[in-house]
Amino acid sequence: MIEVKNIHKSFSGVEVLKGISTTFDKGKTNLIIGQSGSGKTVFIKCLLGLFDYEEGCISYDGKVFSELSEYEKRNLRADIGMVFQGSALFDSMSIAENVMFPLKMFTNQSKSEMEDRVDFVLKRVNLIDAHNKMPSEASGGMQKRVAIARAIVNNPKYLFCDEPNSGLDPKTAIIIDNLIQEITLEYDITTVINSHDMNSVMEIGEKIVFLKNGLKAWEGSKETIFKTDNKVVTDFVYSSELMKKVRQMYIEEKQ
Amino acid sequence: MTYLNYIGAYFLMIAEMFRKPTKWSVMKQLILKDIDDLIIGSLGIVAFISFFVGGVVTIQTALNIDNPLIPKYLVGFATRQSVVLEFAPTFISIIMAGKVGSFITSSIGTMRVTEQIDALEVMGINSLNYLVFPKFIALMLYPFVISIAMFLGIFGGMAACVYGGFSSLDDYIIGIQTDFTPFHITYAFIKTLVFAFVLATIPSYHGFYMKGGALEVGKASTTSFVWTSVVIILLNYILTQMLLS
Numbered sequence: 001m002i003e004v005k006n007i008h009k010s011f012s013g014v015e016v017l018k019g020i021s022t023t024f025d026k027g028k029t030n031l032i033i034g035q036s037g038s039g040k041t042v043f044i045k046c047l048l049g050l051f052d053y054e055e056g057c058i059s060y061d062g063k064v065f066s067e068l069s070e071y072e073k074r075n076l077r078a079d080i081g082m083v084f085q086g087s088a089l090f091d092s093m094s095i096a097e098n099v100m101f102p103l104k105m106f107t108n109q110s111k112s113e114m115e116d117r118v119d120f121v122l123k124r125v126n127l128i129d130a131h132n133k134m135p136s137e138a139s140g141g142m143q144k145r146v147a148i149a150r151a152i153v154n155n156p157k158y159l160f161c162d163e164p165n166s167g168l169d170p171k172t173a174i175i176i177d178n179l180i181q182e183i184t185l186e187y188d189i190t191t192v193i194n195s196h197d198m199n200s201v202m203e204i205g206e207k208i209v210f211l212k213n214g215l216k217a218w219e220g221s222k223e224t225i226f227k228t229d230n231k232v233v234t235d236f237v238y239s240s241e242l243m244k245k246v247r248q249m250y251i252e253e254k255q
Numbered sequence: 256m257t258y259l260n261y262i263g264a265y266f267l268m269i270a271e272m273f274r275k276p277t278k279w280s281v282m283k284q285l286i287l288k289d290i291d292d293l294i295i296g297s298l299g300i301v302a303f304i305s306f307f308v309g310g311v312v313t314i315q316t317a318l319n320i321d322n323p324l325i326p327k328y329l330v331g332f333a334t335r336q337s338v339v340l341e342f343a344p345t346f347i348s349i350i351m352a353g354k355v356g357s358f359i360t361s362s363i364g365t366m367r368v369t370e371q372i373d374a375l376e377v378m379g380i381n382s383l384n385y386l387v388f389p390k391f392i393a394l395m396l397y398p399f400v401i402s403i404a405m406f407l408g409i410f411g412g413m414a415a416c417v418y419g420g421f422s423s424l425d426d427y428i429i430g431i432q433t434d435f436t437p438f439h440i441t442y443a444f445i446k447t448l449v450f451a452f453v454l455a456t457i458p459s460y461h462g463f464y465m466k467g468g469a470l471e472v473g474k475a476s477t478t479s480f481v482w483t484s485v486v487i488i489l490l491n492y493i494l495t496q497m498l499l500s
Contacts, residue, residue: 048377070275077379088370102378104281160377 001026002047002158002190007056009042016042017053018214027188029181029204031195034211035236041085043211044162044194048082049073060158078106081151081189083161083180087143089135095146096122096131102154121149125179141172145179152183159184159191165200177203198243201225210236226250265460272388272456275381282389289393293355297400300354301347305338305404308346309411312337317421327422331412331430336439338408344443345491347404348450351397352483356458359390360479363462364472372463387459397451398444405443442498449494450487457483 002024009017016039024030032040045051047058049065058065060076068076089098096118103114122130125145135143144164151159161180165173181204184191193200201208205222210233218233225237226247238244276282316333363386366372375382409431416427461479465471 045373050373050376074275074379077377080377082374082377084370084374086369088374090371090374091365091369105278105378105380 001061002192003059004047005057005059007043007046007053007058009039009046009051009053016214017046019056020211020214020216021056022209022216022219024190024192025207026190027185028206029184029191029193030207030209031193031201031205032209032211033195033201033205033236034217035196038211039214040194040196040211041162044160044192047192048080048160049077078102078154079157081154081156081159083144083147083151083159083164085162085164085166087135087147089143089146089150091135093135094131095127095133095135095138098135098146099149099153102150106154117153118149121153122146124152124183125149140167141169141176144168144172144176148176148179148183152187155187157189159189161191161193163195163197164193165195165197170199173197173199174203180204198237198240201237212236264464265456268383268387268460268463269456271381272383272391275384277380277385277388285385285389286392289389290396292358293390293393294396294400297351297354298403300350301400301404302407304350305343305347305407306411306414308342309334309338309408310415312342312408313412313415313421314419317416317419327426328430328433330416330422331427332433333430334412334416334427335409335431335435338412339405339439339443342408343401343404344446344450345487347401348447348454348487349484351400351450351454352458352487353480355394355454356479356483357476359455359458360462360465360476361472363387363459364465364475367463367465368468368472383463386463387456390459391452391455394451394455395448397454398447401443401447442494445498446491446494449490453483453486453490457486 004023005021007017007020008015020039020043032043034040042051046053060079063072063076065073065076089095090101093101096115099118099121100114103109103117107114109117118131122128125148127142127145127149130138130142130146135146138146148161148164151161159180164180165176168176177200180191180193183189193204195201202222205225208218208220208222208225209216210218212232218228218230220228225233228234234247238247277285313330313334316337317330320329363372366386372382372386375385413424413427413431416422417424422430458476458479461475461482462472465475
């Protein structure tokens, strides 16, 4: 479980996060949603330790990140897997080498053990016969799957995904969402996804944190987001005609 | 004040580069790859430029010596002094600031833009040690490149001198042996090692701390070339003053 208490973060005097507190539960897909510029990426980068924050604390299973020694931070980071918005695959390495990279850096496994593990995770993300391709030769969906494979290859306890289905067609986006949810359940990890895609919210949002202007405006799940009367949330969720019709149908059904 | 910030950030980067070392089995491969990219990959252009510029130095010297009292071997002597003292260590380093420096800045800058550096940091890897340290070690072989530049510069001068009919081969050989001071070679290699450090770190700094997108990668490469050249020229002056005067 990841616990966040009163996080404040500013850039050049402008406060981007204004005291966010929440928890992200183990074995669940936790979503951070909000409009562009609401502070989602800054929040996830604070969670990852890529940004220092001025106030508050973040704890991973009871360990406060800012109080850890460099050695402990390094060990904790070995338990974190991250899927970046643009996949962030190392373009000088093949797909297999990208996935093998965390194993090379953090384990003392033999080459054959590492190859077996790479084969296993690549099969798990439905990538077969892609080992020797370079990232530039892979499609956007394939790159996301490689990024997921790289993130889970070292059995992480925490998985972070920054807009994992941005730039993907709706069908591939759902495949990626479902894959992340399956992996979360299978490995019993704490998954935090940063998204503004409503399909993801409805598909996999077991816990949803809604940010607006650097504040937590609402918290709930994919079931409760339909029922909420919080205007800030309904304005965001039901901004499209399709979602307005879905809400109307829900209200009519309720009556 | 801004420049002081940049200078401070540069020295902090250098300190960070030596902290939290990357696993040796991985580092070894990175160093070998950088030796191939930065040293072996530069030999062709260095050889080409050295040979022809050596020839030009010889021709220019020979054409400017029209006094019959000045011995013919002076052409070889002047070529050797120019190539060993200035042309090979300094001129080639400026060329390398363009070739190797731009490569370093753009490759690290692209990694920054595409979040590959963030990916390294999230994994708990010291990205400066992972990216910059192997380049620094690889460029410690830079004196090898400069040795080749010295040899080919003098050899190119000899070819131009003999085949251009400016003096005989014997005169040229006597010239390159006249008043030879071994310390001049030491001085050239001290400069080379300092320039190698500059070539590895200034372009890395510009790539690592760049912000923006593809356009900024291009701008960072240009800025990196300008600053690397400026620092090389300044250090050349300071080292010459310190070591030769």
